[in-house]
Amino acid sequence: MNWKFSGDRPVYQQIMENIRGAVLRGELPPGGKIPSVRDLAAAAQVNPNTMQRAMTELEREGLLVGGGTSGRTVTENPEVLEEMKERILEELARECAEKFMVFGITPSQAARLLLELDKEKEES
Amino acid sequence: MEEVLKATGLTKRYHGNPALDGLNLELPAGKIIGLLGPNGSGKTTFIKIAAGLLTPTAGEVTICGEKIGPKSKALVSYLPDRTCFSKQRKVTELLDFFGDFYTDFDRQRAEQMLTALGIDPDARFRTLSKGTQEKVQLVLTMSRRARLYLLDEPIGGVDPAARDYILNTIINNYDPSATVLISTHLISDVERVLDEFLFLYQGKVIQKGEADAVREETGKSLDELFREVFKCLPNC
Numbered sequence: 001m002n003w004k005f006s007g008d009r010p011v012y013q014q015i016m017e018n019i020r021g022a023v024l025r026g027e028l029p030p031g032g033k034i035p036s037v038r039d040l041a042a043a044a045q046v047n048p049n050t051m052q053r054a055m056t057e058l059e060r061e062g063l064l065v066g067g068g069t070s071g072r073t074v075t076e077n078p079e080v081l082e083e084m085k086e087r088i089l090e091e092l093a094r095e096c097a098e099k100f101m102v103f104g105i106t107p108s109q110a111a112r113l114l115l116e117l118d119k120e121k122e123e124s
Numbered sequence: 125m126e127e128v129l130k131a132t133g134l135t136k137r138y139h140g141n142p143a144l145d146g147l148n149l150e151l152p153a154g155k156i157i158g159l160l161g162p163n164g165s166g167k168t169t170f171i172k173i174a175a176g177l178l179t180p181t182a183g184e185v186t187i188c189g190e191k192i193g194p195k196s197k198a199l200v201s202y203l204p205d206r207t208c209f210s211k212q213r214k215v216t217e218l219l220d221f222f223g224d225f226y227t228d229f230d231r232q233r234a235e236q237m238l239t240a241l242g243i244d245p246d247a248r249f250r251t252l253s254k255g256t257q258e259k260v261q262l263v264l265t266m267s268r269r270a271r272l273y274l275l276d277e278p279i280g281g282v283d284p285a286a287r288d289y290i291l292n293t294i295i296n297n298y299d300p301s302a303t304v305l306i307s308t309h310l311i312s313d314v315e316r317v318l319d320e321f322l323f324l325y326q327g328k329v330i331q332k333g334e335a336d337a338v339r340e341e342t343g344k345s346l347d348e349l350f351r352e353v354f355k356c357l358p359n360c
Contacts, residue, residue: 005316007345010336041295045288047156047317048298050336 001027003044011046015054018044023063023074024085034064034072126188128153128272128303129174133183136169136327143169145327146183151272154300156317158335158346159307161324162354167307168205170324171274174305175202188271198227201270205277205307207257211250215243215260222264234267237293255282262290266297273304279313291317312347321346323353 001022005014022028034055035043041051055072058064062080066072075081097107129151136144144166151157159167172178174185176192187196209218215238222229238245241259249257258281265273275294279287287310294304295317308314315321315335323331331353335346342349 007312007315007347008339008343010339011316012336013340038296038298041298042292045292045295045316047319048295049155049319050316053336 001043003046005046011050012054012057015044015046015051016058019054019058020063020084020088023081024088028074030074030076030078030081032074034074036071126153127151129185129187129305131170131174131183131185134170134173134180134185135182136166136173136178137181142327144173144180144183147324147328149322149329151303151305153271153303155319156294156298156304156306158311158314158318158321159305159324160309160311160321160346160350162309165324166327167324168276169327171202171276171305171307174272175200175274177202199271201226201265201268201273203262203265203273203275203278205280207261209249209257209261211248213249214245215247215249215252216245218249218260218264219245222267226268228269229264230267230269234263237263237267241289255286258282259286259290262293266293269299269302271302273302275304275306277308278306279308279310284313287313311350312345315346318346323350325354 001018003018005011019028019034023030028034034040037048037051037055040055041048044051055064059072061084062077063075063084064072065075096110100107100110127150129149131147131149134144134147134149135142143164147166147170159170161167169178173180173192174187176197185192187199190196190199213221219231219234222234223231235245238260241256241263243252243256243260243263249260252260258278262275262278265275273294278294279290282290291314294306298304306314306318318335320334321332321338322329338344338346338349344352
């Protein structure tokens with residue numbers, strides 16, 4: 001996992017985004033074990049209390065389950081994962097659309113380009 | 125929550141000049157707290173009083189309810205802002221010394237950290253570089269099982285890679301019953317490990333809070349907040 005933090009947003013939120021990303025990319029598969037808070041905090045070089053907070057919040061979201069002595073795992077509930085993916089996609093799309101609008105680009109113009117990029121990637 | 129440190133009306137004057145001016149402060153257990161302030165704001169004076177090296181002009185500090193004395197010193201692990209060891213000693217002799225002096229010293233832990241850092245325990249302290257000397261001192265300080273760690277400028281004299289190691293050491297030694305107070309003005313380097321922060325200015329706490337709450341409410345890093353707060357104040 002790539003742990004990089006910007007100073008102007010709460011660190012626990014940035015950790016949550018990182019974990020969500022790792023799950024969606026498949027680095028942390030459904031049912032996969034999550035390292036201990038202490039190990040994660042050491043790897044990310046953040047305060048264990050902050051890591052604990054991020055884990056608790058992810059548990060509340062339903063992305064992580066467990067949290068007892070046997071440790072946490074990624075949920076195997078496909079609905080939770082699907083819902084999260086949808087939510088992130090929507091958020092990102094809205095953010096992108098706003099940025100495009102700053103330069104007078106409409107979302108449909110942008111979408112055309114995105115499809116082309118997608119094709120290029122497939123070909124290479 | 126029981127506080128690890130409590131300061132009430134703490135004042136210290138040097139020849140009439142106040143370094144601490146009626147400072148009130150409580151540090152809860154299980155937190156990593158940044159003591160931040162410009163030069164001459166009273167950081168080192170405060171830490172030295174809490175470590176029992178200076179007596180306050182007025183006011184009081186207690187550590188886990190104990191007044192400053194032998195009992196409080198047994199609970200506090202203090203990292204001075206300069207080297208305090210005899211330079212003629214070997215690193216192993218310093219380990220012996222700490223083992224004799226502090227019942228809560230975990231020698232095995234210290235040896236593990238020295239190995240991880242590639243420091244030869246048979247080397248004489250004076251033959252080590254300044255940065256390595258600081259690392260040895262930090263290893264010894266963090267190898268005690270104390271309730272309160274007072275770290276005065278722990279990253280001041282070391283390179284960025286060693287800074288990371290030192291911050292990791294602090295994180296890896298985290299213990300929910302203990303509190304770590306880090307004084308520094310290298311805020312951007314330490315801010316991701318901090319739970320809470322205190323801004324000190326002219327011997328008083330002028331602002332305090334949770335690090336993530338500041339980022340959430342203001343969208344600013346602690347470093348930016350520090351620059352903003354202290355820009356408006358005269359004489360710094």
